[in-house]
Amino acid sequence: MTKKESGKARRLRFEIFRYNPEDPESEPHMQAFEIDEAPYMSLYIALNQIRETLDPSLQFDFACRSAICGSCGMMVNGRPTLGCRTLTSDLPEVVRLHPLPVFKLIGDLSVDTGTWFREMVEKSEAWIHAKEAFDPQAKEARMDDDLAQAIYEGERCIECGCCVASCGVANVNQNFAGPAGLNRIARFMMDPRDQRSDAEWFEVVSNSDGVFGCLGMMACHDVCPKELPLLEVYAYLRRKTLVAAFAGRS
Numbered sequence: 001m002t003k004k005e006s007g008k009a010r011r012l013r014f015e016i017f018r019y020n021p022e023d024p025e026s027e028p029h030m031q032a033f034e035i036d037e038a039p040y041m042s043l044y045i046a047l048n049q050i051r052e053t054l055d056p057s058l059q060f061d062f063a064c065r066s067a068i069c070g071s072c073g074m075m076v077n078g079r080p081t082l083g084c085r086t087l088t089s090d091l092p093e094v095v096r097l098h099p100l101p102v103f104k105l106i107g108d109l110s111v112d113t114g115t116w117f118r119e120m121v122e123k124s125e126a127w128i129h130a131k132e133a134f135d136p137q138a139k140e141a142r143m144d145d146d147l148a149q150a151i152y153e154g155e156r157c158i159e160c161g162c163c164v165a166s167c168g169v170a171n172v173n174q175n176f177a178g179p180a181g182l183n184r185i186a187r188f189m190m191d192p193r194d195q196r197s198d199a200e201w202f203e204v205v206s207n208s209d210g211v212f213g214c215l216g217m218m219a220c221h222d223v224c225p226k227e228l229p230l231l232e233v234y235a236y237l238r239r240k241t242l243v244a245a246f247a248g249r250s
């Protein structure tokens with residue numbers, strides 16, 4: 001029962017995955033901790049309280065505590081989400097916490113999302129590919145407002161990894177660009193400053209590690225804490241790749 005349903009002060013039980021891959025003696029297991037719930041308590045506050053009062057060795061990541069840094073993604077009762085914006089009052093008395101799958105485990109709830117995102121960016125060359133040399137004297141190029149807004153939407157991704165953890169394909173295919181990767185590819189594909197040809201984009205995204213690997217069940221869309229329009233992103237990528245495919249035949 002959540003606090004909103006019970007209306008009473010509760011004793012919360014956190015069952016937390018523990019494992020230190022650096023320690024040969026360490027075995028993966030669940031460890032339980034109990035604390036009293038406080039008003040407006042978030043998982044960020046609860047985990048810090050556990051670490052400060054019960055077990056200083058507990059590993060988890062947080063930085064900004066306001067859904068900007070993307071560090072605190074974790075599985076909360078089986079669903080990937082951000083610890084900082086999850087209120088305990090929305091959770092039952094027993095909360096099971098696991099690290100995000102797909103990413104390399106650092107220890108307990110802490111994972112290395114950075115390496116995954118860097119590899120994804122390198123593989124898709126997710127940066128501006130200009131044909132002309134940079135001219136620092138050139139006037140700033142104007143961009144249509146709607147297009148600038150669409151690019152900004154893609155840029156709102158905080159690389160928390162929740163969508164990647166929720167994606168069945170990313171869980172079994174380490175080479176799949178994943179929802180965050182497809183979002184990043186689309187962001188550069190729609191940017192007029194990136195002058196890659198349709199054929200070059202086709203190579204990047206038109207395969208089973210790209211947009212055709214996506215099964216379209218939209219688990220990623222449901223869990224994205226920034227509510228990125230991933231559905232529209234995949235539709236855009238599919239449209240663009242079809243256009244590129246037909247252009248290549250003519």
Ligand code: SF4
Binds near residue numbers: 169216
């Ligand atoms: S819609 Fe595609 S990218 Fe999103 S979770 Fe499903 S398979 Fe993964």
Ligand code: SF4
Binds near residue numbers: 159162183223228
């Ligand atoms: S698309 Fe959303 S869920 Fe995925 S990494 Fe970016 S912010 Fe996180």
